[in-house]
Amino acid sequence: MERIFKKSLALILTLVLALNTAGCVQRPGTPQESGEPQQSGEPQVSGEPGEEPGETGSEYASWVNSDIQEWVKEIGEADAKDDFHLHVNREWMLNTVIPDGYSSFDTITERALEVDSQLMDILENPEKETDPALIHDQELVQKYYTMWLDWDARNKLGVSALKDLLDPLMKVQDLDDLTAYLSMPRTVISATELAQCEASMDWNNADYYAVYVMPVDLIFGDSMYYGYMEESDALDEPYYNVVIRHILVELGYSDEEATEVLKSCFAFEKDISEYIMTTEEESARDAVVKENNPRTLEELEAEAGDFPIRKILEASGADKSERYILTQPDWLAAMDVLYDEDYVEHLRDYLICYTVQDYATLLDRETYDIYYKVINDISGATGTKSDKKSATDAVDDFLPSQLGRLYADRYVSDDTQNEVTDITKEILDEYRVMLSEETFLTEETRREAVKKLDNLILRIAKPIKWEDDSELNFAGSTEGGNLISAQDEVGAFWVKRMQSRINQKVDRNLWTSSIQDVNAFYDPSQNSITLCGGILGGALYNSDMTREELFANVGDTIAHEISHAFDTTGCQFDEKGNLRNWWTQEDQAAFAARADKLAAYYDNIEPFMDVYCVGSQIEGEAIADLVAIKILLRIAEKDSAFDYDKFFRAYAETWRTITTARSEFYVLSQDTHPLPYLRVNCVVQQFDEFYETYGVKKGDGMYLAPKDRLEVW
Ligand SMILES: [Zn+2]
Incomplete structure (x- = not known):
């Protein structure tokens, strides 16, 4: 969660600088505004509902952005025919309050808060476990929870434990020192490196693990932001200037020295950001193909030049992989140039700043309070989470599998798993029929698509097999440990786990996510869908739901995730998870034309005045939303008693959100x-059933001419 908030820092930069609209297209001919995008006051739409196509120059409906609570307060009720999202959710939006410590609130957050209180209950009221694995898990989560809440011990320790970690780095004067530092096991385990590596399913042979070699993270997130930032902007940012500066001063730097370190860190971030893909590039259709660059260690070494990639991989124990995937060759070539005697201080200062900010929430109370004040100011959140809630979040971050096993034992029933599996199979059956009937595809491609569907791995509610974590351990406070030493011990376990996977076969029964997450996803490299136990409860799923409610909630989630197997990224992977083109050329072109039409449709939607959606950035998710409803409506068609009004309303309710303009702009x-609001309106207006249920006609806000309607699958 912290990481997401950190990323939102960059939003402020865009708001303040307003040089460009952060990944959103500025309409040609629209004068760029020097101020912030409109945040309050009269929301302005680009055309009034009901205008005839052509009058506004756009054939698309214009709805007020009804996710933003302030704006909704200023507009009246809407008819279902004109703005369905607003029509269904307005009352709720006006009567709901964003909880303390959050900048937005929606159905998923509501469920996440329920899961959080269940997790807190596990920690506050531990049960006596009898299963040896659960006894071990219980011990670990209790040790960490207790240490996290022990402010006396944390205040006494202050930054001293961090000093020990950073001492060798702070002493770095030349390239030899730096290389020696990067080669130390403790650096790999507990500090930031100049390259990231991880063992994951090989895109070129999904049965085996490969080592992925990736660029460093940037403190302000998206590399695109650095194009608009100068040193003075970075130094004005409270995250740089308050949080990191505070820890540097605690570590013994004078204020002037801290300023120099921050400037020097920024110089490296700005230089390297030019060679790191932006968020928009990473979500583009061709991103995976661009990132799939198989290499041997020798090839990597040749490309890295002076940058000691082999030593970094040796220190991680990742130097024996038969295959490396270099995700961003431009970045590695740039590191060769920057790894220079004259540039050492920038590399060192980046490592210092990045490492200290990673530990900001594990130090003393003063640092913790400073950190949260800055994060709240930036995200627009008010109030603070309770310490017990923050400690629960910290355990969840640090020991996700341990807390997850205890969660599954207490809260995820076999009945839920069975019921949701049954619904999933019903949806899969309908997908099979739809794919085999696709008239825009040749027989050959249809067969491949069905094969992919038939090989889809289902991970529902909880794993059938847990990974053996019995060797994971760390010293608690009674054994002389603290939060920083725990980081070392557990980090060492994970590095060892990564090493054990290199060149080994992938066990497809293992999950790659926490079961307590309120989340669901498709993993193209395994051709699997995962519905975490956390999402299968509360308002999102219960066994008393009507069929319409089930379809609008869990049914939609399942159908959405399956469809990612066939979105513009997913369709590049085959039934095993290999990046393999299984399309004939003409089918690929026909599919691309359909996806292009969808992207162009979203390019015309204007959530803020003069700021448009970027179709190419959201097309994968938009395709998934669209196909999910299509599949559910195909199943509904067979049921003469199906209540479409109930279904569409329940669907709109699942996407109700209240947020601030700031937070919405970041999203x-x-x-x-x-x-x-677009996940509701842009989706339902594509389907005849919606038009029939509400009598939508030409001239209504929800109307879209048949020739403009979207159909990808
Ligand atoms: Zn999705």
């Missing part, structure tokens, strides 16, 4: 999902 610029 628009960085998220690969369409904004919540």
